[in-house]
Amino acid sequence: MNVLLVEDESALADVIARNLRARGHDVVLSATAEAAVLAMAERWPDVLILDVNLPDMTGWDVLRRLGAADRQRLRVVVISAAPVSPKRIEEFKPDRALQKPFPIDALIRAIGAGAEVEQ
Numbered sequence: 001m002n003v004l005l006v007e008d009e010s011a012l013a014d015v016i017a018r019n020l021r022a023r024g025h026d027v028v029l030s031a032t033a034e035a036a037v038l039a040m041a042e043r044w045p046d047v048l049i050l051d052v053n054l055p056d057m058t059g060w061d062v063l064r065r066l067g068a069a070d071r072q073r074l075r076v077v078v079i080s081a082a083p084v085s086p087k088r089i090e091e092f093k094p095d096r097a098l099q100k101p102f103p104i105d106a107l108i109r110a111i112g113a114g115a116e117v118e119q
Contacts, residue, residue: 001024001025001026001046001047001111002025002026002028002043002044002045002046002047003020003025003026003027003028003045003046003047003048003049003111004027004028004030004036004039004040004045004047004048004049005017005020005027005028005029005030005049006030006031006032006033006035006036006048006049006050006051006054006059006062007029007031007049007051007079008031008032008051008053008054008055009051010031012100013029013031015104016049016104016107017029019104019107019108020108020111023108025047025111028043028045031054031055032054032055032056033054033056033057033058033059033061033062034056034057036048036050036062037062037065040066044073044074045074046074046075047074047075047076047077047111048074048075048076048077049077049079049107049111050062050063050076050077050078050079050094051078051079051080052078052079052080052081052082052084053080053081059078059080060088060091060092063076063092063094071093075095075111076092076094076095076096077094077095077096077097077098077107077110077111078092078094078096078097078098079097079098079099079100079102079107080097080098080099080100081099081100082099083099084097084099095110096110098110
């Protein structure tokens, strides 16, 4: 599975990427929202793991840039240090929202499971 991981905390990004790669996933890392948008233009992922708070804009801004048809073409897992509001869940409809710190197994399940929110 092709995974785009958008996370600006390098230590966390490294842990997540290593765990996903160990399970056979192809992982591309982006530390900013703009880099994520460029990466998606170059190679469309199956799964987008998206931090909400990024240095250049929010993860929500990234999702706003995607059209409705594009959003249906990938699974989105939102990760955030703060609880994700029900309003944001309703507006952006991520397949899963995980609050940091989360067990890596929860993320592994999230990239292969149906819509559900864990906070």
